[in-house]
Amino acid sequence: MKKNMLTGICEEIIFSNFFKSHAKTLRNYLLYKYGNEEQAEDVTQEAFIKLWENCANVPLEKAKSFLYTVANNTTLNQIAHQKVVLEYSKKSPGSHLDSQSPEYLMEEEQFKVKLQKAIADLSEAQRTAFLLHRIDGKKYHEIAEILGISVKAVEKRLHGALQELRKKIDNFR
Amino acid sequence: MKDDTMLARWLNGELDEKELKAFMASPEYDTYRKIKEYSAQLTVAEADMDSLYARILDNRNKQQKKVRTLSPWLSRIAAMLVMALGITYFFYTTNTTTQLAENGQRNEFLLPDNSEVVLNAGSKAEYRSWNWEDNRKIELDGEAFFKVAKGQTFDVVTDLGTVTVVGTQFNVKARGDRFDVTCFEGKVKVTTAKNEILLLPGESIAFEKGKTLDAPAEDGAQPGWITYDTYFAAEPLANVIAEMERQYRIDIELNAQVENTYVGYIPMNDIDTALELINTNYHLKSEKAGNKIILTLE
Numbered sequence: 001m002k003k004n005m006l007t008g009i010c011e012e013i014i015f016s017n018f019f020k021s022h023a024k025t026l027r028n029y030l031l032y033k034y035g036n037e038e039q040a041e042d043v044t045q046e047a048f049i050k051l052w053e054n055c056a057n058v059p060l061e062k063a064k065s066f067l068y069t070v071a072n073n074t075t076l077n078q079i080a081h082q083k084v085v086l087e088y089s090k091k092s093p094g095s096h097l098d099s100q101s102p103e104y105l106m107e108e109e110q111f112k113v114k115l116q117k118a119i120a121d122l123s124e125a126q127r128t129a130f131l132l133h134r135i136d137g138k139k140y141h142e143i144a145e146i147l148g149i150s151v152k153a154v155e156k157r158l159h160g161a162l163q164e165l166r167k168k169i170d171n172f173r
Numbered sequence: 174m175k176d177d178t179m180l181a182r183w184l185n186g187e188l189d190e191k192e193l194k195a196f197m198a199s200p201e202y203d204t205y206r207k208i209k210e211y212s213a214q215l216t217v218a219e220a221d222m223d224s225l226y227a228r229i230l231d232n233r234n235k236q237q238k239k240v241r242t243l244s245p246w247l248s249r250i251a252a253m254l255v256m257a258l259g260i261t262y263f264f265y266t267t268n269t270t271t272q273l274a275e276n277g278q279r280n281e282f283l284l285p286d287n288s289e290v291v292l293n294a295g296s297k298a299e300y301r302s303w304n305w306e307d308n309r310k311i312e313l314d315g316e317a318f319f320k321v322a323k324g325q326t327f328d329v330v331t332d333l334g335t336v337t338v339v340g341t342q343f344n345v346k347a348r349g350d351r352f353d354v355t356c357f358e359g360k361v362k363v364t365t366a367k368n369e370i371l372l373l374p375g376e377s378i379a380f381e382k383g384k385t386l387d388a389p390a391e392d393g394a395q396p397g398w399i400t401y402d403t404y405f406a407a408e409p410l411a412n413v414i415a416e417m418e419r420q421y422r423i424d425i426e427l428n429a430q431v432e433n434t435y436v437g438y439i440p441m442n443d444i445d446t447a448l449e450l451i452n453t454n455y456h457l458k459s460e461k462a463g464n465k466i467i468l469t470l471e
Contacts, residue, residue, distance in 0.1 A: 016226070019222075019226055019229070023222055023225065023226070024220070024222060027220050027222075027225075028217060031217055031218075032217075037218060037220070040220070041220055041225060044225065045225055045228055045229060045232075048229045049229055049232050049233075052229065052232075052233055084217065085217075085218065086215045086216070086217055087215070087216055087217070087218075088211070088214050088215060088216070089214050089215070089216045108207075111207055111211065112211050115207075115208060115211055115212065116215075119212075119215075130212070131215070131217075133184070134212040134213055134215060135215050135216065135217055140181075140185065152178065154181070155177075155178035155181035155182065156177050156178055156181070157181075158178075158180065158181035158184060159177050159178050159179060159180040159181045160177070162180040162181070162184065162205060162208060163180065165208050166201055166204045166205055166208065169204055169208070170201075170204055
């Protein structure tokens, strides 16, 4: 029995809510992947447009998986992968630093810069998993869904990322 | 076994007390602690999600608009054209060719794949020439001799059953309640409501009212009627007379009760000999009355 009214994600309210829940993460993920803001936004847009075009065939519970599958398979512009620019939030809980010595503070600043550089040198697989956890606060099973891998694989990537980061930072000395 | 997930579990706060103590005692722990702390402070440039959403909606509206810009007049013409094409195509593909052989006549013709068909008198055949090679199916009412060219299966469909062949020569007779098939060359499969039988050269099958008959087969490379020497495989006299009427284009009235069936040949180009054979076999005598021949007991 065919219903004539729009159902599921074809309905604008549902689509809009879905967008609000998932668009930012998708765009950030793509940004970690490509390092290019424009590319990340374009692919995000394309993925949502494709989702809308196929809304009649994609049940709501499969929509996220559909979205990421399209996004991961979209090769729009052949922009070479660049290094994603990360910044430290100004609102960080750094109150304990105020009571420290200037030398200590300078060392910490240097560490933070080394960390930024080391993250940029990570492989795409490790970098995307790491940043989705640290910046977007995604749980391991969520990261697994986004990357299309198992939770165990996510753990391996994060373990590997931390190892790499430590090695690089300690070698910077 | 190498532990390649320990750091991830630590990051997630999943290490048990023992593991955690051991890790915290290691020299690298300090670096890891700082990595964990500072990486949590990282941010990435924010995107304008509202305008991104607006662009997506815009795209959807554009798609819908595309459908609406076709003017109603133009779409009416298009619809009529499509219908006209569809109807023409329909007639073209379902167009059947009909071949007839009147009484006293026969009709020899070729099918699109050069298969030969000889229609006996008082018979009709119908087939669709479109896409013939992939669908060789011919409907027969009456009798015909087939010389089928090599190719896909070839079906002769009658009211009494279907004959399926692959590159053979065979005869099919479907008249009234009587269904006869004789294979002269190749293999022939005969399917009726109740039976399925495969015929080899020299074999034949006969059904009377759906019942299989034990009827002797014809000899030769083709059916006798092709050379006007028609063979009857245990058929009632009424059937023999009906065939004579078709061949000679005369009326024959049988005013006698006869039981035996006829097995043998009757000429269809020599009425006198034909009548003589009938009379001798059934102890009858013939009389001419105008355009009719009346048969009575001797």
